[in-house]
Amino acid sequence: MNEDHRTVLPYGAWPSPITADAITAGSVGLGGVTVDGPDVYWLESRSNEGGRSVLVRLTPDAAASDVTPPPFNIRSRVHEYGGRCHAVQDGTVYFSHFADNRLYQQVQGKKPQPITPELEVRYADLEIDLSRGRLIAVREDHRENDREARNELVAIQLGGPNLEGGVVLATGADFYASPRLSPDGHQLTWVEWNHPNMPWDETRLMLAHIAADGSLGGVQQVAGGTNESVQEPRWSPGGVLHFVSDRSGWWNLYRLKPDAQALYPLDAEFSTPQWQFGSSNYVFLAEERLICAYHQKGRTHLARLELRESGWQLSELATPFTSAADLYVQGQSVVLRAGAPDRAPCIARLSVSGDVEILHESSTFTLSPADLSVPEAVEFPTEGAKTSHAFLYLPRNAETRAPEGEKPPLLVMIHGGPTGATDAVLDLSVQFWTSRGVAVLDVNYGGSTGFGRAYRQRLNGEWGVVDVQDCVNAALYVAERGDADIHRLAITGGSAGGYTTLCALTFSDVFAAGASHYGVSDAEALAQDTHKFESRYLDSMIGPYPQEKARYQARSPIHFTEQLRRPVVFFQGLEDKVVPPDQARKMFEAVRSRGLPTALVEFEGEGHGFRRAENIKRALEGELEFYGQVFGFTPSGITPGLDIVLSP
Known part of the structure; x- marks a missing residue:
């Protein structure tokens, strides 16, 4: 008989090797992958540099080095979420600097130089049009204070000075995305849409010829329209336009030849919601040979899609990854951002045969397999005889166990969006909890992506209802099968x-308790006061405003604080333009007036999400301390510092 010599401590009180300091000091956010000849580039978001986003280059001699010097911060505020705000050609980099929203050119070995003036405009989704010496970009124009921002496609001369902020190529739609040049440079395609739609609701794929003077002519709609979301237009090497559409109920791949043809119909998603510009979920190795990432039930599959005599054939590639994005071709290989349950996000190179080379890791922290909680994909019953999805992480610690008979607290995690999804990639901020004896349930509630259009639309008109029902049912399902303490659900x-x-x-x-990180408490106030991109989002999630004013009020927790009988902690960035800080403050005051344990932690200089190491640490440790107070355990390895209000 093997004796268990681990230390016995209550769930939640376990000492953990995963500290908040270890998470922030040894980790960076990865994204913005691109390729320039033999060199690979990516963006690193560094919490230990105040959240600065830095462009990094990896050369063939495997020497990775920073390209953009301090204080340059490669980010864009178009749609507030940005994306694809840098481009590289022959070693010269073009990028958007977050502090002033200007575009810069950085010749290799030299300092960045501005190519646009200081104007109230923002740029994203950069496409280099080298033969005409220009960039094509999405511009968001904030120069007219008496109207909402104007979004357009513009041309920017590579050498500047672009005194008016660029020459308009396309205007009139509320939103633009994905300008992509044909291989011969004679055509431009893009995606556009109008209020009240979001890009996952309804978009149009447009195509135009480029005239000798660089203007656009013969503009026509070639795909998309009513109840169809078209995304990720891309040209094959031979100049055939491809795109992703959900006309079948799933985001599948199509090509125009000359009409839209489905490449390989499948109940899977070959794209993701376009919160940020520049998604790349498929690339071309040859005219009729692609590498693609498709999503099924929270897992991403990498596959080769090629045309054979019998038709298109999809062959899954055997890789260690369960998540993949930012695919870019480099010769006969693909560079991408990927991850797995036992591997944090990384930059990798994948050969056509499936061989994998790890180019860069997002984290230097090494987690012992004995401390790693591997997620279980859970399907649970919910309202309307439907099924929803989640990932369950049970407590795991190599040195500690709980007393016999005790069940762990359960922390139910809710992803943002709400049109979004969670995946099973190693996340140290999840393992932070499980290694301390707190189970985690990460829910892909109805309305999440990766499960088809019908699943995504479960939330239409039902935000604040279906998502809540699914989270409640998920927690009860786990507790009732014996994996969590039903009295300690957070x-x-x-x-x-x-x-x-x-x-x-x-x-x-x-x-029994909860934590709101820059969360919405007043849906009506959000409909009245948010940025352009999401200003009509709630039309589909709740209903048109002000026609459905009563429904907005009925779905707003701020109006029903007398029903709230549970402790809540709030974390809020003071520069948040998506959910204004006033929402957290009003809810905090309402909770405090009821005499419930609560706390409000505000972060100077933070927007919608926390980027600075010290604030990430404070939010993680503060939430743990709060649950310790509520559930009666003493967290190990943190210094108490949360100002918990216990009475009005």
């Missing part, structure tokens, strides 16, 4: 996930 989320958290605490009695 819920946490950021942004839209914060809204679901507050609704669940207000309109149900299942959860």
